[in-house]
Amino acid sequence: MLSRHADCAFWIGRYIERAEATARMIDVHYHFGLESPLVGRALTWEAILAISGQKKKFNQRYQEINERNILHFFAFDQNNSNSILNCVRLARENGRAIRDQISSEMWESLNRYYLDYRRWNVDRVISESPFAFFQSVKNGSHLFQGITNRTLMMGETRDFHDAGRFLERADQTARILDVKYHDLLPRFTSEVSIPAPTDPAVVDPFSVGGTVDTHGWTAVLKSVGAFEAFRKTYRQGVTPARVAEFLILNPQFPASVRHSIGRVEGCVRRVSGNRDLSPSNPAERAVGRLYNDLNYLRADEIIASGLHEFLETVEKRCAEIGFAIGATYLKY
Amino acid sequence: MQNESLSLFDAYDRGGFFDEMLTEDGPRPHYQKLYQNLSAMSHHEFRARTELADLTLMNQGITFTVYGDEEGTEKPFPVDLVPRIIPASEWAHLERGLGQRVRALNLFLHDVYHEAKILSDGPIPRELVVNAPNFRRNFIGANVPGDIYIHICGSDLIRDADGTYRVLEDNCRTPSGVSYMLENRLILTRVFPGLFRENSVRPIDDYPSVLLNNLRSFAPPGREEPNVVLLTPGVYNSAYFEHAFLAQQMGIELVEGRDLFVDDNMVFVKTTRGPQRVDVIYRRIDDDFLDPLVFRPESALGVPGIVNAYRSGNVVLANGIGTGVADDKAIYPFVPDMIRYYLGEEPILEQVPTYLGWRESDLQYMKDHAKELVFKATNESGGYGMLIGPQASPTEISDYLNQVMADPRNYIAQPLIALSRSPCFVEDRFEGRHIDLRPFILCGKDSVTIMPGGLTRVALRKGSYVVNSSQGGGSKDTWVLGESRNVMQQTMGSMTQRMEGGC
Numbered sequence: 001m002l003s004r005h006a007d008c009a010f011w012i013g014r015y016i017e018r019a020e021a022t023a024r025m026i027d028v029h030y031h032f033g034l035e036s037p038l039v040g041r042a043l044t045w046e047a048i049l050a051i052s053g054q055k056k057k058f059n060q061r062y063q064e065i066n067e068r069n070i071l072h073f074f075a076f077d078q079n080n081s082n083s084i085l086n087c088v089r090l091a092r093e094n095g096r097a098i099r100d101q102i103s104s105e106m107w108e109s110l111n112r113y114y115l116d117y118r119r120w121n122v123d124r125v126i127s128e129s130p131f132a133f134f135q136s137v138k139n140g141s142h143l144f145q146g147i148t149n150r151t152l153m154m155g156e157t158r159d160f161h162d163a164g165r166f167l168e169r170a171d172q173t174a175r176i177l178d179v180k181y182h183d184l185l186p187r188f189t190s191e192v193s194i195p196a197p198t199d200p201a202v203v204d205p206f207s208v209g210g211t212v213d214t215h216g217w218t219a220v221l222k223s224v225g226a227f228e229a230f231r232k233t234y235r236q237g238v239t240p241a242r243v244a245e246f247l248i249l250n251p252q253f254p255a256s257v258r259h260s261i262g263r264v265e266g267c268v269r270r271v272s273g274n275r276d277l278s279p280s281n282p283a284e285r286a287v288g289r290l291y292n293d294l295n296y297l298r299a300d301e302i303i304a305s306g307l308h309e310f311l312e313t314v315e316k317r318c319a320e321i322g323f324a325i326g327a328t329y330l331k332y
Numbered sequence: 333m334q335n336e337s338l339s340l341f342d343a344y345d346r347g348g349f350f351d352e353m354l355t356e357d358g359p360r361p362h363y364q365k366l367y368q369n370l371s372a373m374s375h376h377e378f379r380a381r382t383e384l385a386d387l388t389l390m391n392q393g394i395t396f397t398v399y400g401d402e403e404g405t406e407k408p409f410p411v412d413l414v415p416r417i418i419p420a421s422e423w424a425h426l427e428r429g430l431g432q433r434v435r436a437l438n439l440f441l442h443d444v445y446h447e448a449k450i451l452s453d454g455p456i457p458r459e460l461v462v463n464a465p466n467f468r469r470n471f472i473g474a475n476v477p478g479d480i481y482i483h484i485c486g487s488d489l490i491r492d493a494d495g496t497y498r499v500l501e502d503n504c505r506t507p508s509g510v511s512y513m514l515e516n517r518l519i520l521t522r523v524f525p526g527l528f529r530e531n532s533v534r535p536i537d538d539y540p541s542v543l544l545n546n547l548r549s550f551a552p553p554g555r556e557e558p559n560v561v562l563l564t565p566g567v568y569n570s571a572y573f574e575h576a577f578l579a580q581q582m583g584i585e586l587v588e589g590r591d592l593f594v595d596d597n598m599v600f601v602k603t604t605r606g607p608q609r610v611d612v613i614y615r616r617i618d619d620d621f622l623d624p625l626v627f628r629p630e631s632a633l634g635v636p637g638i639v640n641a642y643r644s645g646n647v648v649l650a651n652g653i654g655t656g657v658a659d660d661k662a663i664y665p666f667v668p669d670m671i672r673y674y675l676g677e678e679p680i681l682e683q684v685p686t687y688l689g690w691r692e693s694d695l696q697y698m699k700d701h702a703k704e705l706v707f708k709a710t711n712e713s714g715g716y717g718m719l720i721g722p723q724a725s726p727t728e729i730s731d732y733l734n735q736v737m738a739d740p741r742n743y744i745a746q747p748l749i750a751l752s753r754s755p756c757f758v759e760d761r762f763e764g765r766h767i768d769l770r771p772f773i774l775c776g777k778d779s780v781t782i783m784p785g786g787l788t789r790v791a792l793r794k795g796s797y798v799v800n801s802s803q804g805g806g807s808k809d810t811w812v813l814g815e816s817r818n819v820m821q822q823t824m825g826s827m828t829q830r831m832e833g834g835c
Contacts, residue, residue, distance in 0.1 A: 001603055002585055002587060002591050002602065002604075003591075003602045003603060003604055004591050005585075006604050093567065096393065096572070096576070097567050099393075099576040099577075099580065100576045100577075100579035100585075100586045101580075101586075104392070104580070107392075107393060108391050108392055108393070111391060111393040112391055115390065160604075271604065329604045332590060332591060332602045
């Protein structure tokens with residue numbers, strides 16, 4: 001297939017996933033508030049800005065950090081290249097550029113996603129329902145992905161699309177976890193490992209294992225759609241270590257870093273047809289190496305060496321995988 | 333309540349024009365069934381179907397962007413749901429005439445880029461041809477497969493006050509609109525499935541297959557499985573939807589200039605598995621932008637070296653280079669002479685009488701009768717560079733005439749033709765609007781295929797004669813009726829399984 005077409009497919013995958021992840025990231029704030037008023041206080045809008053690493057960009061254009069401005073910045077700002085509006089718009093533009101390559105159902109879904117999204121604005125979100133808004137974004141992404149699954153030929157276009165989609169997902173899961181870890185455990189510096197779960201009857205609600213902590217981590221799980229799956233996996237309860245293990249290493253959870261990176265590897269291997277253990281190009285090397293690490297690492301090792309450091313490395317290596325796929329296949 | 337009982341045709345005014353559907357005594361015979369159907373419909377019902385059609389277009393992204401709007405508002409291309417119907421006998425006449433015309437145009441192009449006999453023998457002034465802006469001097473002597481230059485032709489037909497079909501112009505470069513022809517049909521089959529069952533409408537859905545077969549047949553010799561691509565200027569081109577649509581329908585790659593490169597006079601496309609040779613390019617980029625080494629050096633849309641690859645016969649371009657000299661509006665008056673000269677036949681289709689600014693006596697007439705004439709710049713399209721004398725103010729006319737006097741070769745004038753009208757749904761009832769017809773003509777190595785019908789364009793603004801989409805035009809589905817109800821079956825709808833096996 002044309003390198004430019006592969007590039008478009010890859011970025012459709014990324015943008016659609018990114019739109020959903022951004023919606024989830026803001027949605028988690030509302031979840032926090034719902035879970036417990038205490039938690040609501042623990043997480044401020046500032047923290048959301050910190051997650052995305054876009055505080056500076058935000059401050060350049062907005063006077064005040066408040067719900068309206070944050071919503072506008074992340075969801076509707078035309079000048080924020082990662083706003084949901086821009087993600088959906090760019091996914092659609094990429095879809096338009098390869099509309100002959102993808103199924104017409106896929107194009108129609110991208111087009112409708114965008115047109116429906118344009119009917120939202122900050123006022124409507126606030127007055128109507130943030131929940132309905134975030135749900136509509138998630139549904140838009142899910143619908144497109146489902147249509148893609150059902151209608152797009154198994155082949156290179158699909159592999160590049162999926163590579164983009166799962167690489168973005170691995171990256172976003174790592175990010176959400178990283179930031180929540182910081183928000184919820186502000187007193188821990190990165191050198192200090194997370195203590196083992198403590199007695200639930202602990203008094204200080206803000207301490208590890210306290211009410212805020214439990215509710216906070218529950219909200220993190222809910223924000224990535226993992227709460228029920230987590231419950232089925234760990235019946236002992238929510239602790240930071242278990243949440244981290246689940247979101248990073250669980251081989252069955254579809255948004256875990258390990259599962260997502262495994263999918264990326266499957267895609268790049270199918271494209272090259274290489275069945276050898278050793279990689280045949282830089283893309284396979286980068287993704288295979290990370291996947292192997294995730295396959296052999298244990299949760300306690302990650303936590304002992306510092307969760308934040310680990311997640312930062314994962315984010316960096318996701319970026320490297322993106323570059324390697326670009327250099328190997330997508331240059332035109 | 334009172335409205336409910338009114339027919340959509342009540343108070344319909346033919347306005348003294350030739351009306352496609354209605355005469356003084358009611359509907360023409362080939363419109364009979366349609367007329368009955370539409371008469372039985374309330375305006376609510378018709379509007380609901382129009383809205384359904386618009387929504388379909390919106391969702392499929394068959395829209396254009398309203399410029400100057402920061403929000404980037406998109407609107408569906410206006411489709412009027414009342415089809416235009418052409419009876420079988422009329423179509424047979426048009427088919428013969430258009431085929432004759434495109435054969436002559438191809439022979440003309442081969443001639444002017446080789447011996448140029450027609451210029452020596454006299455029927456066409458040499459000066460007009462060699463000074464035409466789209467005459468490609470550096471292309472003289474080059475050979476093209478099958479001597480076919482125009483693979484896809486879109487000739488515009490109009491009907492005058494008597495209903496006589498006349499060729500208004502030929503589009504021999506990169507004619508567009510065929511996707512709207514196909515989409516309009518698709519929409520009508522969805523919105524009015526019943527109408528197709530009652531009328532035997534000839535299908536048009538094999539256009540992409542015929543085009544692809546033709547393109548493949550022109551591939552350089554020895555290329556067993558030719559690689560055909562469609563070259564587009566990109567997503568910001570107003571016809572991008574059509575480019576993507578056709579590539580998808582033909583199952584070929586849609587490429588941009590930056591996807592291609594030339595090596596050793598061969599064209600390659602950059603793929604995830606390295607460069608791959610390209611054999612045939614259906615290009616939707618004008619000559620001027622095709623190759624920065626030969627034409628406009630600043631063009632970023634084209635492919636450096638592609639013209640040499642073409643001259644070497646390693647790649648085929650459709651349409652060929654230099655076809656613009658054949659649809660130059662100053663050459664147009666000579667097409668009947670071409671037909672007589674090359675084919676030894678009398679032209680089947682009428683044209684529109686044309687005055688050439690280049691010709692001294694015509695120029696004088698154009699000045700004296702400007703108020704009665706339609707002026708056109710010879711190499712503009714899309715309804716740009718026009719002056720409609722009868723609708724223009726004295727200042728507009730004198731300003732325009734100054735331009736004409738500055739460069740007379742660049743202008744022609746024609747009498748204003750009272751274009752035929754067709755009923756269109758406007759503000760909850762039918763009103764007559766002027767229309768034209770662009771049939772699509774495909775030239776293979778030894779055959780000419782004309783899709784039955786074409787794109788009927790509508791000047792949706794009341795009283796307007798300008799049908800171009802850039803000037804507020806819309807379009808209609810165009811039905812060519814089969815000879816007999818039983819012979820032709822509509823194939824656009826879904827096929828049903830035959831349950832009984834017994835032959």
